Amino acid sequence: xxxxxxxxxxxxxxxxxxxxxxxxxxxxxxxxxxxxxxxxxxxxxxxxxxxxxxxxxxxxxxxxxxxxxxxxxxxxxxxxxxxxxxxxxxxxxxxxxxxxxxxxxxxxx
Numbered sequence: 001x002x003x004x005x006x007x008x009x010x011x012x013x014x015x016x017x018x019x020x021x022x023x024x025x026x027x028x029x030x031x032x033x034x035x036x037x038x039x040x041x042x043x044x045x046x047x048x049x050x051x052x053x054x055x056x057x058x059x060x061x062x063x064x065x066x067x068x069x070x071x072x073x074x075x076x077x078x079x080x081x082x083x084x085x086x087x088x089x090x091x092x093x094x095x096x097x098x099x100x101x102x103x104x105x106x107x108x109x
Contacts, residue, residue: 008093008101011063011073014045016082021059024077033073034063035107064104067092 011034015021018041025037040060047054065073070090077088093101 006066006068006105008096008104009065009067009070009090010093011061011065011070012087012089012091013061013063013077013081014043014058014087015061016058018042018059020080020082021061023080025061025063027076027080028061028063028065028073031076032108033069033076034065035104037061037063065108066105069108 013021013024015024018039021039021041025034025039028034028037038061040062043058043060045054045056045058047056063073067090074088077086
């Protein structure tokens with residue numbers, strides 16, 4: 001698949017809890033905006049919010065998709081996410097097992 005303008009990305013999304021993570025993961029995969037969504041049910045996040053340091057327990061979703069699906073995936077997430085400013089970060093995959101990367105592209109095309 002050399003020469004394609006799209007490439008594989010991992011989209012990270014933190015959520016308030018496992019239930020919200022499952023809802024977003026199901027939405028992303030069912031709508032073919034992600035080939036796979038892996039949820040880490042419990043992570044500890046420390047961050048600045050409204051002038052204070054916050055320590056929260058959250059869930060984290062790692063979604064595998066292609067660069068051309070990121071904006072649509074972000075829009076879908078924003079419709080159901082409970083946070084005012086959710087973490088939605090796309091990280092480009094520089095190297096990977098080619099059959100897996102090909103599978104991701106097929107599943108979201």
